[in-house]
Amino acid sequence: GSNWEFIKTEVTGEKKNVAVITLNRPKALNALCNGLMKELSTALKAYGKDANISAIVLTGSEKAFAAGADIKEMAPNTYSQCIQGNFLNDWTEVARTQKPIIAAVNGYALGGGCELAMMCDIIYAGDKAKFGQPEIALGTIPGAGGTQRLTRVVGKSKAMEMCLTGNMINAQEAEKVGLVSKVIPADQLLGEAVKLGEKIGTHSNLIVQLCKEAVNTAYETTLQEGLKFERRTFHATFSTADRKEGMQAFVEKRPAKFTSE
Ligand code: CO8
Structure with missing residues (x-):
């Protein structure tokens, strides 16, 4: 604009x-x-x-x-x-x-x-x-x-x-x-x-967003609540195509191709 x-x-x-x-x-x-x-x-x-x-x-x-x-x-x-x-x-x-x-x-x-x-x-x-x-x-x-x-x-x-x-x-x-x-x-x-x-x-926009949210949670809640939020968010990454792709790419020794899905 x-x-x-x-x-x-x-x-x-x-x-x-x-x-x-x-x-x-x-x-x-x-x-x-x-x-x-x-x-x-x-x-x-x-x-x-x-x-x-x-x-x-x-x-x-x-x-x-x-x-x-x-x-x-x-x-x-x-x-x-x-x-x-x-x-x-x-x-x-x-x-x-x-x-x-x-x-x-x-x-x-x-x-x-x-x-x-x-x-x-x-x-x-x-x-x-x-x-x-x-x-x-x-x-x-x-x-x-x-x-x-x-x-x-x-x-x-x-x-x-x-x-x-x-x-x-x-x-x-x-x-x-x-x-x-x-x-x-x-x-x-x-x-x-x-x-x-x-x-x-270069990383997954989707996972970056989750990671930002998790770091910000450190400023907005108690340590116990924050750790719980982090753990659940970490678990949630296992439902994404990007997490699969990131780990697969590591194993295959190639750059990851993220799709934010
Ligand atoms: N608001 C309006 N005009 C400003 C401001 C400002 N904060 N700062 C500078 N200006 C203007 C000056 O009035 C001047 O305009 P003009 O040429 O028409 O007289 C022009 O900018 C250039 O400024 P100076 O001639 O003062 O430049 P210097 O190099 O001599 O000095 C300084 C630079 C030290 C930065 C000086 O301008 C200064 O002290 N500015 C004010 C800093 C200040 O007090 N900031 C805090 C403002 S209060 C605030 O932010 C509350 C936040 C609350 C949450 C958010 C609310 C929306």
Whole structure:
């Protein structure tokens, strides 16, 4: 689609199975206004349904992944409007996406921008990336996972420090605390994120979806419940053609041909 106002979309990779969504509101450092979040949701829904797409990469510009919710748009909101308008509801689509979604973060990922990155499954950071939850300086608190997902990922002390001071951490520190899985020179970041998507795309889309669901369950339930879910999901793979094919191909020493059935 080329009719977007706030994003750009492209399908890439050798097999044309990786979708790249680029946040494209450069004058406002990709501040996440309602229009942008609506377009992002629409694009994600469409790629989610597209059987040719194996993975999605979400990125911004070199200066900013996203500098947060749009402060100017949000400023006049009242409490009753937030509640009745279900403010932030559009944001949940990112976390609901069934396909793997990789955040490629260059520059600022602040406030809602950091939260948006954390809704993705894997975060790769460019070496100049900066992460932070500066809401406290605006007289508010994170509203889309900054006190919850961040705490689960980096632990209480670091999350508390970031949320209470509003201080940013750089890419190296983000890697050290486990917020990002890799730091990459800024100009190679997008290429590496696409390669990661392509690698995931060599596997069965069907089994990848189950695996993503199982990993996410670790964040959403107790260990006992999670282990039970994992075991049953593992068992369920034995009902698929792809599981049969994967093991058969190993035995026959040939590459597997997955059909997502
Ligand atoms: N909202 C609206 N406009 C923004 C935002 C933003 N979050 N961030 C930057 N801009 C605009 C600036 O106003 C400026 O516009 P203009 O040229 O019209 O004045 C333009 O982008 C460029 O920004 P700067 O001139 O400030 O650029 P600098 O390089 O000097 O500074 C910074 C870059 C440090 C990133 C700085 O812009 C900044 O501090 N931005 C705000 C960061 C912030 O506080 N983010 C948190 C927002 S609150 C939030 O995300 C709540 C999340 C709740 C859940 C989600 C809700 C939807």
